[in-house]
Amino acid sequence: MAIEYKKSLAVFTEFVGVEEAENLLQWLLKNPKGKINLATCEHIHAANLQVLMAIKPLVAAWPADEDLQRWLAVLEK
Amino acid sequence: MNALLEQFLSESRDFLQGIGEKLMQLESDPESIPLMTELFRFVHTLKGNSGLFDFPEMTRVLHASEDLMDAVRHGRVSYSQDLTDQLLDAMDFVGILMDEIETTGRIGNSHATNSVELTKSLRELLAAASTESEAHAATPHGISDIDHPSVDQVLEEFAAVEVDFANDTTASFGEPAFELNEVVAMALYRHATGGARVFWVEYIPEPECFFKGEDPFYLSRQVPAVLWHQSLLQKDIPSLAEMDVYSSQLVFQLLTIATQEELDDIFRYVPDQIQRIEIPALAFVVPFGSEHDDTIDDEFITRTVGFINDGNLERASHSIRTMLELSAPELWSSSLLRWAQLIIELEPDNALIQCALINQLRTHEPLDLVALTQDISSKSASVDSHLPNADLPHEHDEHEAINSEASHTDATLMASFYTVLTAQKNVLSVPASPWLAGRMKSVATTLIATYRATHQVDEIEHIEHALQQALADNTSQPLLAWIDKVLDSAPELSDIQEAAPIEMPIEQSTQEVSVATEEVILDPSSKFGRRVEDTSPHFGRRAEDTTTVVSKTLKVDQEKIDRLMNLIGEMVVAKNALPYLANRAETVFGVRDLSREIKAQYAVINRVAEEMQDTIMQVRMMPVSFIFQRFPRMVRDISRKLGKEVELVLEGESTEADKNIIEALSDPLIHIVRNSLDHGLESPEVRVAAGKNATGKLLIRATQESDRVLIEIIDDGRGINPNVIKQKAYEKGLIDESALERLSDEEAVNLVFAAGFSTADVISDLSGRGVGMDVVRSAVERINGTVGIESEVGKGTRLYLSLPLSMAVTNVMIIESNEQIFGVPMDMVVETVRVPRVQLSSIKQKQTTVLRGRIVPLLSLNELLALPQEQVPNEDDEFATLVVRVHGEHVGIVVDDFRETVDIILKPMSGILGGLGGFSGAALLGDGSVLMVLNPRELI
Amino acid sequence: MAKIIFLVDDSATMLMSVKNTLEMAGYKVETAEDGVKAMAKLTAGLKPDLIITDINMPNMGGIELIKKARALPGFRFLPILTLTTESQQSRRDEGKQAGATGWLVKPVGGADLLKVIKQVLPGA
Incomplete structure (x- = not known):
């Protein structure tokens, strides 16, 4: 449904909505080493996408959804 | 009729009513913006709704009306009476169509011409206005084509586009630039040469797009057949902490072989935010890899180019393949050679490019292959332009189309037929339930009806047989088998449907089919099938989800x-x-x-x-406005026809009465108002000559007085001359000489209600009314109302109707006669008296008696009912006499005895008894017996 | 979980037609007859996933509804579609300016309607 923040890992599930973007940015700024887990993520709203593109956090797990994975390849450093 | 259509018809009638009213109001206040806005909204919504159905005749007229109203609303067409006439005509036409849809379920072909004519005249009004204004003169506009935008729409769109350009500060599209790899590039090239169009799409969402509910990423992901894509940020974000996450900085770029339509469709809401460029196949032909190597010798190049120029592609290809085997695959030259091979394979005729590419091995100069082929492609384009001619329909085809038209109906019918069968099969296929038997019976009934409707009567026997067997075995198998047999022997369903395209109009001859097709709704893919809920739990979530506010009004049948x-x-x-x-x-x-x-x-x-x-x-209870609302239109139409000027004033429209009363009142009131206009109000010249205002005034007022509704129709016309009425009534034998003297003016005027008073010469001679007023009176009396008239010559006339609020409960007196009981409505009973036999006297063979100084005729109820018995007096030899008021006169009805009065629910008699005169209905009494209620007016 | 679509139109016929289509497709549908009633439902706590609104309505039209709804907390990013007719190009743009995501053209056929919804509503 959304993003679940653990100690140094943000877990994205299913459809991550636009409202999440602000928190995601804050969390990534606070946790510069924070990783993201996209395994069960199906889609992230564009606002989240641009946060991720601006910060390029480490991706702990890529989406199982192949199409999303291709789109997010831009996050590889 | 499905629920949606019913809803449409009922709502549309309200709209038509509203449109009529607003047009009337607009007539007296042509500048009113709120009125016009409201009017436009009505027409607009009506048109929108009509589009849900396939009623082109209706939609066409409404569309033209809408355009016209839109023009009026924006002041481009000025309001005129002519315009109102046209629009009213159009709405009348729509009303007629609705009646037809309501009764037959469709619109007959006969209306097509009228529809086109009406549309044309509406459009002419619009066109006339737009040519007046030079700004509109040059723009073409549609006359008959529904989908053709009007002048104003075109202009509006134009204006809108300009605005967009003015706001266009963010998006700046660059040249297509993509970094592919050889595999993707070759795949794109293959598609592009294989007939697909490859589009470069760059999508730069506007910064505030998130606040419009957009998700540009989601949108981009929906583009089909994408072979390459990337997302970018427009610029580096200077300070992450200050990043505005809700201002889009994104750019999406993709290469796709999706069609232009698909792309337009996906980006339909953001067309100004995308750039779409078609990329020619050769643009993808770019060798990859390191360019620094000289392993390819001139000899190979010359030889291969020679093969190509000789048209010996096989040898060229062979020599390239050999060279590739000798070279390391990651080399730039190897990539180039692979391209050369691919081009030879896919564009064998394009020697120019093949040679140019191979020559690159020598020059190492990047080549613009696209520019190189410009000449060629422009030539081939000119060839292409001839091609579409080949696709034009031949005359031959047209003939065929016409021929197939004739068999169209049959095909349609058969398609419906098989649809019904298939639906029935589906019904039976639903897992067995306790209702299996009932279900099978209903299926069989449907099938039989279908067969009867399609005149295949012979089969009915078989269906019945299958049903019997199915019922006996308690399994639907025999019926299913039967349906399958029929379906198997049927021509391909798709063939039939092809012959009978898309919709399936219901033929008059197949009413049963239309009933049966309701079953089709069981197909879950059909749109409005509510019954799906029964069989599929998937849709059964409405009940538990019901939340929040519910509308407070219910429309009930x-x-x-x-x-x-x-x-x-x-x-x-x-x-x-x-x-x-x-x-x-x-x-x-x-x-x-x-x-x-x-x-x-x-x-x-x-x-x-x-x-x-x-x-x-x-x-x-419903308000009298239900009837009043039609008067503005009626008064307007009639007065215009008669050349009179009339101001209509309606008062007390919210006064309520029982629905039956209101409905029964409608016709008499129309009659009265028409008479008022016709005979009561004078022409403007006559009025002015009489020192009156040229505009006559007609007031229709409803008020409630205790348990009755009073309706008055008051005009300031010429009034009724009582002496003329008296004279006429005397001539017609309605009154005798003594009455001529005795009658007061008011009584005289009320003679217009007497039966037989109205005849043709009365209309022409009389300066008042009197046309069918007896009809009005009897209609009003039928609902227990009374009617009266007051008039002053030269000043005007006041006609009033007094009606009960409700006719549901009737207070009746029970009387006894010939050992039976009857009811008599209390409102007709003046008094009950016991008349001693000695006080009876005979005048001209008629029984009479004197009551309170008046001679009252006496009638025996038994005699009135054609019963042979004499009335029975009581022990004191007195006759029970019921004095009733009939047409203003007192009449005594002699019965055997009186009993109590009771409140009853009077039900009109129906069926065979309905034709029985002398009774107004029957009611059930508390002990279960039936009480027949007499109607003395008819009896006497 | 079924997506909630909030349908606003002053025509009962249009409401019925669109509602049927949407419900058949598994959406949960709430309706209102004009902007005022729609705002009342939104402020009373209705949380739709998508609003589809007519433009031309009495009391409060669609454009004003969009502006008002966008100002409510929680509706900033909500997809909103306007219901227009083919002759209302300028109203569509006006709707977009006011914050609509897109528009539907009346009469909305089932397939088209559902396609557009899928386009603007992730996960629908």
Whole structure:
């Protein structure tokens, strides 16, 4: 449904909505080493996408959804 | 008729009514912006709704009306009476179409011409106005084509585009630039040469797009057939902490072989935010890899180019393959050679490019292959342009189309037929349930009806046989097998549907089919099938999800209200049995306590029943505006026709009465108003000559007086001359000489209501009314109303109707005659007297008596009912006489005895008894017996 | 979980037609007859996933509804579609300016309607 923040890992599930973007940015700024887990993520709203593109956090797990994975390849450093 | 269509018809009638009213109002206030806006909204919504159905005749007219109203609303067309006439005509036409849809379910072909004509004249009004204005003159506009935008729409769109350009500060599209790899590039090239168009799409969402509910990423992901894509940020974000996450900085770029339509469709809401460029196949031909190597010698190049120029592609290809085997695959030259091979394979005729590419091995100069082929492609384009001609329909095809038209109907019918069959099969395929038997019966009924409708009567026997067998075995198998057999022997369904395209109009001859097709709804893919809920739990989530506010008004079918009222009526009657019961408990069984308890209980039930009765009466109440609302239009039309100027004033429109009363009132009122306009109000010249205002005034007013509704129709016309009326009535033998002297002016004027007063010469001679006024009177009396008239010559006339609020409960007196009981409505009973035999006297063989100084004719009820018995007097030799008022006169009806008065629910007689004169209806009494209620007016 | 679509139109016929289509497709549908009633439902706590609104309505039209709804907390990013007719190009743009995501053209056929919804509503 959304993003679940653990100690140094943000877990994205299913459809991550636009409202999440602000928190995601804050969390990534606070946790510069924070990783993201996209395994069960199906889609992230564009606002989240641009946060991720601006910060390029480490991706702990890529989406199982192949199409999303291709789109997010831009996050590889 | 499906629920949506019903809803449409009912709502549309409201709109038509509203449109009529607003047009009337606009006539007196042509500048009113709110009126025009409202009017436009009505027409607009109506048109929008009509588009849900396939009623082109209706939609066409409404569309033109909408455009016209839109132009009026924006001041481009000025308001005129002509315009109102046109629009009213158009709405009348739509009304007619709706009636037809309501009765036959469709619009007959006969209306097509009218529809086109009406549309044309509406468009002409619009066109006339737009040519007046030079700004619009140059723009083409549609006359008959529904989808053709009008001048104003074109201009509006144009203006809108300009605005967009003005705001366009963010998006700046670059040249297509993509970094592919050889595999993707070759795949794209393959597609592009294989007939697909490769589009470069760059999508730069506007920064505030998130606040419009957009998700540009989601949108981008929906582009089909994408072979390459990337997302970028427009610029580096200077400080992450200050990043505005809700201002889009994104850019999406993709290469796709999706069609132009698909792309337009996906980006339909953001067309200004995307750039779409078609990329030619050769643009993808770019060798990859390191360019620094000289392993390829000139000899190979010359030889291969030679092969190509000789047209010996096989050898060229062979030599390239050999060279590739000798080279390391990651080399730039290897990539180039692979391209050369691919081009030879896919564009064998394109020697120019093949050679140019191979020559690159020598020059190492990047080549613009696209530019190189410009000449060629422009030539081939000119060839291409001839091609579409080949696709034009031949005359031959047209003939064929016409021929197939004839068989169209049959095909349509057969398609419907098989649809019904298939649907029935689906019904049977639903897993067995306790209702299997009923389901099979209904399927069989449907099938039989279908076969009867398609005149295949022979088969019916087989269906019945299959049903019997199915019922006996309690399995649907025999029926299913039968349907399958028919379907198998049927031509391919798709063939039929091809012959009978898309919609399936219901033929008149196949009413049963239309009933049967309701079953088709069971197909879950059909749009409006509510019954799907029965079979598929997937859709059964409405009930538990019901939340929040619900509309406070209910539209209920009148039948349901009537049924409720009948039930309450029966309840009242049933309740009335309790006092009898209490009485029996005490007198027959001698249980006094029980009797008391029954009585106490009765009091409670009585109160509830009365409240229920009251409530249902309230539900049935409707405002007189229901009838009043048609008057503005009617008055306008008639007065224009007669060349009179009339101001209509309506008062008390919210006064309410029972639905039946209101409905029964409609015709008499129209009659009266028409008479007023026709004979009451004078022409402007006459009025001015008489020192009156040129515009006549017609006031229709409704007021409530205790339990009655008073409706007055008042005009300031020429009035009625009582002397003329008296004279006419005398000539017609309606009154005698003494009456000529005796009658007051008011009584005289009321003679217009006398039966037989109205004849043709009366209309022409008389300066007042009198046309069919007896009809008005009897219609009003039928609903227990009274009617009267007052008039002053030269000043005007006041006609009034007094009506009961409700006709549901009638207070009747029970009388006895010939050992039977009858009811007589109390409002007709003046008094009850017992007349001693000695006071009877005969005048001209008629029984009379003198009551309070008046001679009252006496009639025997038995005689009136054609019963041979004499009336029975009481022990004192007095005759029970009921004095009733009939047409303003008192008449005594001699009966055997009087009984109590009761409140009853009077039900009009129906069926064979409906034609019986002399009775206004029947009612159930508390003890369960039936009471026939007399109608003295008809009896006498 | 079924997506909630909030349908606002002053025509009962249009409401019925669109509602049927949407419900058949598994959406949960709430309706209102004009902007005022729609705002009342939104402020009373209705949380739709998508609003589809007519433009031309009495009391409060669609454009004003969009502006008002966008100002409510929680509706900033909500997809909103306007219901227009083919002759209302300028109203569509006006709707977009006011914050609509897109528009539907009346009469909305089932397939088209559902396609557009899928386009603007992730996960629908």
